[in-house]
Amino acid sequence: MKTIAVLAGDGIGQEIVREALKVLSVLKLDLEMHEALVGGSAYDVHGHPLPASTLELAMKSDAVLFGAVGDWKYDKLDRPLRPEQAILGLRKNMGLFANFRPAICYPQLVGASSLKNELIAGLDILIIRELTGDIYFGQPRGQRVATDGHFPGAPEAFDTMRYSRPEIERIAHVAFQAAQKRSKRLTSVDKANVLETSQFWRDVVIQVSAQYPDVALDHMYVDNAAMQLVKEPKKFDVLVTGNLFGDILSDEAAMLTGSIGMLPSASLNANNQGLYEPSHGSAPDIAGQGIANPLATILSAAMMLKFSLQEPQAALLIEEAVSSVLQAGLRTGDIFSEGCTRVNTQEMGDAVAKALSGLVKSGV
Numbered sequence: 001m002k003t004i005a006v007l008a009g010d011g012i013g014q015e016i017v018r019e020a021l022k023v024l025s026v027l028k029l030d031l032e033m034h035e036a037l038v039g040g041s042a043y044d045v046h047g048h049p050l051p052a053s054t055l056e057l058a059m060k061s062d063a064v065l066f067g068a069v070g071d072w073k074y075d076k077l078d079r080p081l082r083p084e085q086a087i088l089g090l091r092k093n094m095g096l097f098a099n100f101r102p103a104i105c106y107p108q109l110v111g112a113s114s115l116k117n118e119l120i121a122g123l124d125i126l127i128i129r130e131l132t133g134d135i136y137f138g139q140p141r142g143q144r145v146a147t148d149g150h151f152p153g154a155p156e157a158f159d160t161m162r163y164s165r166p167e168i169e170r171i172a173h174v175a176f177q178a179a180q181k182r183s184k185r186l187t188s189v190d191k192a193n194v195l196e197t198s199q200f201w202r203d204v205v206i207q208v209s210a211q212y213p214d215v216a217l218d219h220m221y222v223d224n225a226a227m228q229l230v231k232e233p234k235k236f237d238v239l240v241t242g243n244l245f246g247d248i249l250s251d252e253a254a255m256l257t258g259s260i261g262m263l264p265s266a267s268l269n270a271n272n273q274g275l276y277e278p279s280h281g282s283a284p285d286i287a288g289q290g291i292a293n294p295l296a297t298i299l300s301a302a303m304m305l306k307f308s309l310q311e312p313q314a315a316l317l318i319e320e321a322v323s324s325v326l327q328a329g330l331r332t333g334d335i336f337s338e339g340c341t342r343v344n345t346q347e348m349g350d351a352v353a354k355a356l357s358g359l360v361k362s363g364v
């Protein structure tokens, strides 16, 4: 029996996680689900976005299925109480240092991208983002209080970009091993022409590369990588980068595929315990309307089966069910194009569940 913490969160989180659970239930696996509040909805009830009970549940589960957190209405709270702190706290406390963000262009959705079809048809890249270090967590950080004691009048604010050798080594190993399973090419992205942290990153990655002579390593500055991603995205295969650059490049890569509503992600620690969440956010502007695309969350559940629950076959079935539903022309609003059938969140979840149940019955 495996246990899963289900943290749906805010905004569209509830709607999309519901559909992922529906799809998982078709597989009749021996899974125990425990739901808990996180983000703004936890703040509303417990006064904190990551209550101790939620963190404890997540830490003792085999995996966390996460929806999304955040809403503009919490923007005025002190930073430690904002919904985003919940996901940062889960990453840090669970040691989820390795973030996998695949950007795959489904053949049926080529037309949904803002780039020319030939640039993105067949696109399949993997961004590996370091997730628990860098300027996100470096100390010291803060605003110097102005002499009058007011933050808005502060003369200066600062964050610290910092990486330790073991932090770079472990993410480099993860990246080289991922590249070994794919095309054996790895691009490490940094800003070594300007930043000490980046030069150090580059040196450590080069040292680790000695253990992976079968993988061709190259290095790219982050500004160039941002440009190459829209110029010629298919020349990449696996990219590895730090927390901040990875945050930015993974949104860019996601959008190449047409919709960020399609892309799953996995964040793993050293024990393969993982948190699985769609790459998109809580989208408060469309929350409660039942129109969000649940596919990124459904595909995140598939990654969970593969990485943390040792059910790779079940994961493949979910991916196949999603493909067949797209092939049948079903589209939520974000990926809709002429000639397709527009469906809502629930109808999309139902369709994937039905396709999956067909695949399970036919014993594929």
Ligand code: IPM
Binding pocket: 084, 087, 088, 247
């Ligand atoms: C992401 C998000 C988060 C991040 C926010 C919500 C803290 O943008 O997962 O990419 O910056 O890591």
Ligand code: MG
Binding pocket: 247, 248, 251
């Ligand atoms: Mg982001």
